[in-house]
Amino acid sequence: MHISRVDLNLFTVFEAIYTEGSVTRASQKLNLTQPAISHALGRLRQMFDDPLFVRQGHAMVSTPMARNMIEPVRRALRGLEVTLNGLHVFDPASTPKQFNIALRDVLEATILPPLMLRVRQAAPLVDIAASHVERRELEGELAAGTLDGAIDVLLPLSGDIMRTRIYQDSTVVVVRKGHPAIDGKLDLDTYMKQDHILASSRRRGPGLEDFELSRFGLERQIRLRCQHYFAACRVVSETDMLLTMPGRYARIANQQFDNQILPFPLEVPAFDVFLYWHANMDNDPANRWFREQVMESVRE
Structure with missing residues (x-):
């Protein structure tokens, strides 16, 4: 099928229905009437000889063909949008x-x-x-x-995703001020003798610092696993447990706590x-x- 025979607006409708899961919400997103959206969907179904979306309750569920189409369609639409936008200069002072x-x-x-x-x-x-x-x-x-x-x-x-490094960070250990075993410096032996907190969004599995320790045949004792570093910093301030975390965030999260921030007692590369x-x-x-x-x- 040659592209000259295809109405490209149909693919905008296709992407909207796929994203919204509803003809009604797609019409609202595109500021078109529901009959116009339904008509466009009918043309798409005829073009591809596939229903593309099947109603299940109040939702429009995509068929296997629609799921195979969505990413190439989105890339094409995005590329066209970028091309059109590239013809203009973005004015941050006046552009919503x-x-x-x-x-x-x-x-x-x-x-x-x-x-x-x-x-x-x-x-x-x-x-x-x-x-x-x-x-x-x-x-x-x-x-x-x-x-x-x-x-x-x-x-x-993949190679379609570009990147640039914006900063390097180091691993540090957060310890309450007045810890009976640690005052201003921390060696590996003392670190391993303490109880630890692991802050992670995952329900199980080791932290990055545990991988580094395992390279030396070491396994620390994790007494608390929680979701957020800020909560862990507060626990540190009120207990003798240690928290290992990224250095930049450690300096921010501990501004209201009088915790010590010490280097991780292993030579590990900055990330x-x-x-x-x-x-x-x-x-x-x-x-x-x-x-x-x-x-x-x-x-x-």
Whole structure:
């Protein structure tokens, strides 16, 4: 089928129905009537000789063909949008826009304050929406354009995803001031004799520091597993347990606690934190401006 015989607007309708799971919500998203959406869906079904979406209760559930189509369609639509947007210069001072970025909660406290300070000064009509996205879904969301960027450690993503290192971080140990065994310095033997806290969003499995310890045949005693570093820092301030965590966030999370922040007692390499974006967005003026704000805010 030659592209000259295809109405490209149909694929915008297809993507909207797939994303919204509803003809009604798709019509609202595209500002079209429900009959217009239904007519477009009928043409798509005829074109591909497949129902594409099957009603189950109040939802439109995609068929296997629709699921195979969605990513190529999203990439094509996004590429066309970038091409059209590339014809214009993005003016942050006067253009309303929302940028969607994925980052884990431990990075929010380090990234968002300086980023929002820059954005509020330069672009009063720009909004930022930060969210947690599962790493296995990251590439698809960047390709679909539902994310403008992501910040995380080094991840095994395809060549379609571009990245740049924005900073390095180190591993530190948080200990309450007045700990009976630790005062200003911490060796490996003392570290291993203490009870530990592991902060992780996962219900089970070791932390990165446990992998490093295992290389030396060591296994620490984890007495508490919790979800957030801030809560763990408070527990540290009121007990003799130790918390191992990223250094940048440790300095922020412990500002209201009188905890000691000490180097991890093993020689471990610093870890890199990267900003990711899709190759289709590399030359997009708005996305390029947003990436610059992220990088400059981290440097400052």
